[in-house]
Amino acid sequence: MSIPRFLDIEYCQTDDVLFPTAIAWSLADGQMKSVVIAPDDAWLPEDGDLGDIDLLYLEEQGVPVLELVRELHEDLPDQTVYVDGMDPDEILVDLIFSAVQQDAPFEIAPIADLISGLDSDTIEDQRRQLMFDEGLEPQLPENGVYALLLLAREAGCLDDL
Structure with a gap:
């Protein structure tokens, strides 16, 4: 059995913009990859207001x-x-792939689709508790x-993690 894949995206959101700043995802063996994302020019507001986001850091790293x-x-x-x-994970994934005129090679689903028997509020409470x-x-x-992997393990959705 392959381990389910998980994804989380951090993002910048102001009144004028929404774009991804960092992303992490899990692999078939349970390992993770994580990267900071250099923003596409089309994502940046003309007035340069990104709230508390450090644009120089994103561009350099x-x-x-x-x-x-x-x-x-x-x-x-x-x-x-x-x-x-x-x-807004689906919107953020669409932004990433549309920046290079491609479609995402994967489908996004909420963790509640994987963990049956619990409603999304209960799952979110458990996720927050695990993170704490x-x-x-x-x-x-x-x-x-990592928290989603732990949730899936507790729900019996993973073999040996």
């Missing part, structure tokens, strides 16, 4: 969108990828993916 898309194509082809369902218990910072996407 971020992975170009084309490189990120290549990696996601390699790691998640024809997969269902589970997300916490709390963020593990001392995970919620703004780091790799911590979001």
